[in-house]
Amino acid sequence: MFTVGVIGGGQLARMMHPAATALGITLKVFAESEGSSAHAGATMVGDYTDFDQLAEFANSVDVITFDHEHVPVALLARLESQGVSVQPPSSALIHAQNKLVMRRRLAELGLPQPIWSEVKSAEELDEFVAKVGGEAIVKTPIGGYDGKGVRVVGSATDVQDWLDSLPAYGGSLLAEQKVKFVRELAQLSATNTAGEFRSWPVVQTVQAGGVCSEVLAPAPSPVDAVAAVEIARGVAQGLGVTGVLAVEMFETESGELLVNELAMRPHNSGHFSIEASTTSQFEQHLRAVLGLPLGDTELLAAAAVMINLLGVDGENDFVSHYPKAMQAFPEAKFHSYEKAPRAGRKMGHITLLGSDHELLKANGQAARELLYRGDA
């Protein structure tokens, strides 16, 4: 009846499976390789930069959507011109692929963001650094994620290698003010192909080494939840996003929210929704890209905490330590993505529901320790 094709075989595609199974939606995955995290549904293994392979895959599904943002938009636009439903459309996805395009568009829309500049030379970058107080963030416009392609710089010499290879990054870099934030927030929302918009409660994200380590849902008060939703709505409508949209934001000392990053797909900051929300981000994404009405998004508990399980080089899969961790924390929801361990790699996560973020966080961290070490 309904068939969704996901390009990319990572954990986000994997976690769409349970939602698809429940609803009786057929999920097909176009994976990069055999044995991907989403292997149960890897119905095609191929190269997503090859138009013919993409077109063949598109012919077997009702709609194309994504596990990652790396499919060249030109190829997607070509699919669209042949009548393929691509959600989010290439015209929206370009903003998630290219951070300069995103910054320009958010500026046009008047949405709050850090001071930024496109820089094409060491001189332009040093000028920007001086203007924003001697320290700035420099990002490669394309290809960065989880702290990759992002550097804190005091001068242009700190990114001399990037400046020497500018053509590889599209001819310029993105320089941003280093925002003095008190914490980071993420606003998850979904927009279906008919324009229906729904948002989850804004959450607080905790990063370690550029990678998300914990998420607190909802973000502990005080927080300007109305502003967070209005920013997400502004982005979704202004950029023409369909499906799940995650807007990562800085919260400043005055409580102001500034857009940091965008993701147009289910996102790490929304994994809490699998157990904690009436409708998970994975179910909502499927409904949204198929044009089905969206589901309710309220929390089923006063508080939820999600703890990421990051890989450690040379360690075995933490699944072998389930007995100890499950014994100690019968309330914890354990998730494994069945990926080979590698330092810093997202291997799985734990979610806990309750009423007190601090208690949930402490329990989640203790459960994580048991998974890593296998003892108490």
Added chain:
Amino acid sequence: MFTVGVIGGGQLARMMHPAATALGITLKVFAESEGSSAHAGATMVGDYTDFDQLAEFANSVDVITFDHEHVPVALLARLESQGVSVQPPSSALIHAQNKLVMRRRLAELGLPQPIWSEVKSAEELDEFVAKVGGEAIVKTPIGGYDGKGVRVVGSATDVQDWLDSLPAYGGSLLAEQKVKFVRELAQLSATNTAGEFRSWPVVQTVQAGGVCSEVLAPAPSPVDAVAAVEIARGVAQGLGVTGVLAVEMFETESGELLVNELAMRPHNSGHFSIEASTTSQFEQHLRAVLGLPLGDTELLAAAAVMINLLGVDGENDFVSHYPKAMQAFPEAKFHSYEKAPRAGRKMGHITLLGSDHELLKANGQAARELLYRGDA
């Protein structure tokens, strides 16, 4: 790391998939045919009455468990003698396959049940009918489910066909008192291979035409919840059950509970637990048969209602009517088993969480109507 083999490719095996995916447990399904409800995991299609096929399947998994109760216990005992972990073991499963064996064992254990008798002739049956007030329930000891193999009789002539074919039913029939119950309850529990026992809140089940139509969780008060759990514990321990056990019970006017039927696998009366419980019956079953510690079972809402979607001959799959039903009931959780429609067949279900059973039931029934008719 952990591999579970499920014999049977129906909706119960299907609904184990999301739980297995989350935990990173490998699920293999031994299905009767291609295109089964659990097709995503049908790693082997074959005949579960063929020992060699069963043994081959068993060699590829850590533990064998079930989607149904139809595998001959002699074959399972033979697998066990070769060192295969079968959960529940054949010594327990025989009680779910043969209702006379079950009645005898419950009597030995002193567990409360209707007055019953094994009958081998029309005379014995008529004598029993007279003794219990002129009306009785007659069941074929093996092979009955969802109202099949069960008849209300006023005399032996009402089951003359069964009496004429006694050898096909093992040589005798089970006659039971027709209990004057005020409602039916079901107590879901799980026991892992190490003996850990956990129970969900007792629920009320509503039957129509011998098939479950609705489940209210928890069973509206007053209910002797302690007695319900103690009966379930007595059955699980007395019969040596592992995995999920559903005990269907009659509640009499005085509040007494009498055991009606047993199922040693995830059960229709426990589908509410997918969204309404910290640990669903499907996750718990996997943990239990693998010998992993069990998860918490408390409800995430004050009330939950599960409504079955039964097939109607000649109708299309209700999934085509999702748009109307999802629009009207964004809080409803829709489940399709992707089975071909047939009158009375379990095709899917709807679960709603909230605080008022009557409201949830009314909304669930209205959502079901929209799914069947596609209009308001």
